[in-house]
Amino acid sequence: MAKPEIAKLGHAALVSTDLEKSLWFFKEIVGLEETAAIDGVHYLRAWGDFQHHTLSIEQGDSSYVKRIGWRTKTNDCVLGFKELLQQAEVVVEEFPKGTTPGIGDAVRFQLPSGHTFELYYDVEKPDAASEYKSILKNQVYKAHRKGTSPRRFDHVNIHTSTNANYTFDFLLDTLGFNLREYVKGEEGILAGWMSVTSLVHDVALVQKPTLPSKARVHHISYWLDNSQDILRAADILREQGIPFIGPGKHGISQAIYLYVIDPGSGCRVELFSGGYLIFEPDWEPIEWTRDEQLTVGNTYWGDSVQDKELNNITIEAR
Numbered sequence: 001m002a003k004p005e006i007a008k009l010g011h012a013a014l015v016s017t018d019l020e021k022s023l024w025f026f027k028e029i030v031g032l033e034e035t036a037a038i039d040g041v042h043y044l045r046a047w048g049d050f051q052h053h054t055l056s057i058e059q060g061d062s063s064y065v066k067r068i069g070w071r072t073k074t075n076d077c078v079l080g081f082k083e084l085l086q087q088a089e090v091v092v093e094e095f096p097k098g099t100t101p102g103i104g105d106a107v108r109f110q111l112p113s114g115h116t117f118e119l120y121y122d123v124e125k126p127d128a129a130s131e132y133k134s135i136l137k138n139q140v141y142k143a144h145r146k147g148t149s150p151r152r153f154d155h156v157n158i159h160t161s162t163n164a165n166y167t168f169d170f171l172l173d174t175l176g177f178n179l180r181e182y183v184k185g186e187e188g189i190l191a192g193w194m195s196v197t198s199l200v201h202d203v204a205l206v207q208k209p210t211l212p213s214k215a216r217v218h219h220i221s222y223w224l225d226n227s228q229d230i231l232r233a234a235d236i237l238r239e240q241g242i243p244f245i246g247p248g249k250h251g252i253s254q255a256i257y258l259y260v261i262d263p264g265s266g267c268r269v270e271l272f273s274g275g276y277l278i279f280e281p282d283w284e285p286i287e288w289t290r291d292e293q294l295t296v297g298n299t300y301w302g303d304s305v306q307d308k309e310l311n312n313i314t315i316e317a318r
């Protein structure tokens, strides 16, 4: 059988200690649409997201990211990954279609860093309710209906206190991600931006020994079409008195960013635009030193992420 492949980032599953506040933040301020609310779990997506949901939120006693979901290239890839992971002695759990609404047969497992990933192929792609449905046949909802209005789910940025080299090897060798840019330290890669798509990253992994637990999420990210949309998002957040970092431009990925934290769960959201795409099949990963990361990589220009208390906030992942 051909090597199984991941096609794209699918969704993040978030648990919040204040569901009401998180729903207000993600629906009214970020501007996501709600596909369904089933058994206390709310399923949200951006106006241009086709799959059933790209974010789920439910109430819990603590706030954390339960898992990060990825869509495979074919249905066979799901079982292909199961076999590959079991050969690598990774514990894999199977979940039949519908365990998560809108998602088909799935397998779940943990990265060496402790983050739970889920792989599936089948997804439901429900239409928007008629009053919110776009006139455009290639778009789900009417655009820019509320809040900052991102088009789609873009990437996740995960942190670990463990030696990240094991997780980089796992992501690259077993799951098939391509390393696009990275920061090199004395003991290996300190931070890496990886993708299965033409984006510079679908996932970034950062090693930070000082974290309060081994698996953390620094942010989930939604894509806005234009840099101007990021400035408009800043106005919307400022009007609501919600603190944020940015706007600024990353040197690594060259994207425009703005970081804001969900006041319900503490989960950071990056509103993201610009950047560059990779089409070269023989892309050589771009290496940065730690000094270069601090001087130009994290912030090329604009509001710096460095030394900001807000930038150190991460949420637990299980």
Ligand SMILES: [Fe+2]
Pocket: 155, 156, 157, 219, 221, 270
């Ligand atoms: Fe990011």
